[in-house]
Amino acid sequence: MSKEIEDHRVLNPGTNEPFASVLERHVSRRSVMRGGLGLAAASMLGFGGAAQALAASTNQKKTPLSLAFESIAGSRTDAVVVPEGYTAQVLVPWGTPLAGEATDWSGDLAMTAERQAQSVGMHHDGMHGFPLDEESASRRFVLALNNEYIDQQALWAPQGGPTNAEEGARPAEESRTEINAHGVTLVEVKRGDDGRWSHVQDSPYNRRFTSATEMELAGPVAGSDYVRTKFSPEGLLTRGTNNNCGNGFTPWGTYLACEENWPNIFVNTGERFADDARIGIPTERGRYGWETSAGDPSEQNDEFARFDITPRGADAGQDYRNEARTFGYQVEIDPYDGSRRAVKRTALGRFRHEGCWLGKLEPGKPVVFYSGHDARNEYIYKFVSAAAWDPADANRPGANFDRLAIGAKYLDEGTLYVARFDADGSGEWLPLTPQARTTDGRRLHQALGLAADDQAGIIINTCDAADLMGATPMDRPEWASVDPASGDVYITLTNNSKRTEAGSEATYTNEGGAIDELGVGFATAPINEANPRPDNGAGHIIRWREGSDEMRFAWEVFVFGAAATDGDNRSGLTEANQFASPDGLWFDDRGDGQGILWIQTDNGYEGVAEHTNDQLLAVVPGALEGGVVTPENQQHLKRFAVGPNGCEVTGIFATPDKTALFINIQHPGNWPASEDATRETQGSVRPRASTVVIQRQDGGPIAV
Numbered sequence: 001m002s003k004e005i006e007d008h009r010v011l012n013p014g015t016n017e018p019f020a021s022v023l024e025r026h027v028s029r030r031s032v033m034r035g036g037l038g039l040a041a042a043s044m045l046g047f048g049g050a051a052q053a054l055a056a057s058t059n060q061k062k063t064p065l066s067l068a069f070e071s072i073a074g075s076r077t078d079a080v081v082v083p084e085g086y087t088a089q090v091l092v093p094w095g096t097p098l099a100g101e102a103t104d105w106s107g108d109l110a111m112t113a114e115r116q117a118q119s120v121g122m123h124h125d126g127m128h129g130f131p132l133d134e135e136s137a138s139r140r141f142v143l144a145l146n147n148e149y150i151d152q153q154a155l156w157a158p159q160g161g162p163t164n165a166e167e168g169a170r171p172a173e174e175s176r177t178e179i180n181a182h183g184v185t186l187v188e189v190k191r192g193d194d195g196r197w198s199h200v201q202d203s204p205y206n207r208r209f210t211s212a213t214e215m216e217l218a219g220p221v222a223g224s225d226y227v228r229t230k231f232s233p234e235g236l237l238t239r240g241t242n243n244n245c246g247n248g249f250t251p252w253g254t255y256l257a258c259e260e261n262w263p264n265i266f267v268n269t270g271e272r273f274a275d276d277a278r279i280g281i282p283t284e285r286g287r288y289g290w291e292t293s294a295g296d297p298s299e300q301n302d303e304f305a306r307f308d309i310t311p312r313g314a315d316a317g318q319d320y321r322n323e324a325r326t327f328g329y330q331v332e333i334d335p336y337d338g339s340r341r342a343v344k345r346t347a348l349g350r351f352r353h354e355g356c357w358l359g360k361l362e363p364g365k366p367v368v369f370y371s372g373h374d375a376r377n378e379y380i381y382k383f384v385s386a387a388a389w390d391p392a393d394a395n396r397p398g399a400n401f402d403r404l405a406i407g408a409k410y411l412d413e414g415t416l417y418v419a420r421f422d423a424d425g426s427g428e429w430l431p432l433t434p435q436a437r438t439t440d441g442r443r444l445h446q447a448l449g450l451a452a453d454d455q456a457g458i459i460i461n462t463c464d465a466a467d468l469m470g471a472t473p474m475d476r477p478e479w480a481s482v483d484p485a486s487g488d489v490y491i492t493l494t495n496n497s498k499r500t501e502a503g504s505e506a507t508y509t510n511e512g513g514a515i516d517e518l519g520v521g522f523a524t525a526p527i528n529e530a531n532p533r534p535d536n537g538a539g540h541i542i543r544w545r546e547g548s549d550e551m552r553f554a555w556e557v558f559v560f561g562a563a564a565t566d567g568d569n570r571s572g573l574t575e576a577n578q579f580a581s582p583d584g585l586w587f588d589d590r591g592d593g594q595g596i597l598w599i600q601t602d603n604g605y606e607g608v609a610e611h612t613n614d615q616l617l618a619v620v621p622g623a624l625e626g627g628v629v630t631p632e633n634q635q636h637l638k639r640f641a642v643g644p645n646g647c648e649v650t651g652i653f654a655t656p657d658k659t660a661l662f663i664n665i666q667h668p669g670n671w672p673a674s675e676d677a678t679r680e681t682q683g684s685v686r687p688r689a690s691t692v693v694i695q696r697q698d699g700g701p702i703a704v
Helices: 019-027 039-044 049-057 111-116 174-179 272-281 402-411 455-460 462-470 631-636
Strands: 086-091 124-131 140-147 181-190 195-199 205-207 214-218 237-239 244-249 256-259 331-333 343-345 366-372 376-378 379-390 414-422 426-431 477-482 489-493 524-527 540-546 554-561 581-590 594-601 615-619 637-642 648-654 660-666 690-696
Touching: 086 195, 111 174, 124 256, 124 660, 124 690, 140 244, 140 256, 181 256, 181 331, 181 660, 214 554, 272 462, 331 402, 343 402, 366 477, 366 489, 379 402, 414 462, 426 462, 489 581, 540 581, 581 648, 594 648, 631 637
Parallel strands: 124 244, 124 648, 214 343, 477 581
Antiparallel strands: 086 690, 124 140, 140 181, 181 195, 181 205, 214 237, 244 256, 256 331, 331 343, 366 379, 379 414, 414 426, 426 554, 477 489, 489 540, 540 554, 581 594, 594 615, 615 637, 648 660, 660 690
């Protein structure tokens, strides 16, 4: 999630053992577990015994890739900085028209609801490219990108800012425009003979999904009493997807947009469901006050009233008390078929999804997806499909087949798990099913007060279910990525500012230490002898490898973020690669078991921020002696790019031939000045989040 809209409340009132406690005990064993996954855990989990685990962890295989660029210096300018011999081009910035007559951008261009609905949305985040045919896959494709949130000052710059942003009724046209600036953008892009990229105006693939677009519900929750509303009494439809942060894609050719900070667009001033409190629905005013536009003469079909989920009618069919329960899911989109609605796949859980990452794909075995709940002291989840993977379902660009029906096959039935990390380097996936046993011995459905077969109720209350099962609270799990050869899963733990020094007392959000009506528990929690980092502003990255069954795994810390001068610089970072608050993550598979792990940051950690803006780093895991980043192998972790002042670097993928790397620059302060992303802004411009394409000047593959 962008730190610009981060919810600083701690929404998990659970008392499960903090990950910091587990981590310190595990780190103390690193003289034994230095190899990356832990020999004891690897052997125990059936990875072929200690000898094979040692061979894997010390990378006894082919000569690994080498990063063929010099680590660049940190930068604090209004420009994108890339290594010598590379170019960086701005592509599809916010407001780029997708259809109709193009309107030249200007700093005083007034954005309207209609114009925004036909233009690229605001604040680009996760993205992926979908080829239109195999032959031109690296030159032409549909770019799907999330538009996570809005910058009201930039959006309404011509009029001096938004109207009634903090109090009073919002004008309907402003609310409608902001609603249309959120969601997902689909746009066809192509590379010309000169190597420059452009979007295809009026392409049949160009499309917007906004916070008002009609969508389907599927999976356990669809059609249940939990999601019946005035708009959809049958509980099968909803409107909009919101605050989509990280992303995912499927092997059958669909895009997954992941709903993250969606709770704050709603408000409930009356009687509250327990899940409203646990997930963090505001009680006074929504983030943008869209609900205050209700009753405007131009309002249609309760387009604004639905954001106020206060119960008012005799039953759920007469109001929008369940509207928020139609959010918090993974949203599947067919980028090839403009006639199809997006589908919310509820079986993968309901929470603040940071992303949705495909696990190692093997014929005849279930399809696996991982997701993190991006909030302090929240959890990591895994979904395992009931159906086994059939290679005949793989995407065929240009083919006319029903990708969403294939999505239903793999995503609507399966088992949702939450992770527990154990001190010996092993871990367990805990099933979130009605008959699962909680830590106190009850059935999960009993602990939640549900019927014995109510999987929909488990999904609606995913966070509470994870608490009851004894999952390990984590330091804001964000993006994950999977090595398709080994199956190793990497995930960023961005930071956690709600940990205090040893000896301090826990503080609570209200007097007496009771849980308040928002489900907020500890405001701060002290460390103890097992917690390695109070005020973990720098964050870290962990990885794990699945065991011989879907229930067990072995884990290890891959790298600790830090400033080079920190006294607790556990991974030995230097000025050439110091980073903090790792966020975006992507494993760039180069084939033959080789790959580059790209790390993006959304940093507010002063020790690093005073030296550089947010950045993109590259590391080759297979080249690391010992398997993890240490002071002795710093040459394999390099800074590749730095973003402009005020930005977050996020969203990442490369063309199949690896000659073009795409990243997103979100919430820049004063950029871009031109199509040349590396051109430093002189004076001031109206900031526009943008996709940036990085290429080598000689046309060769990126980074190697």
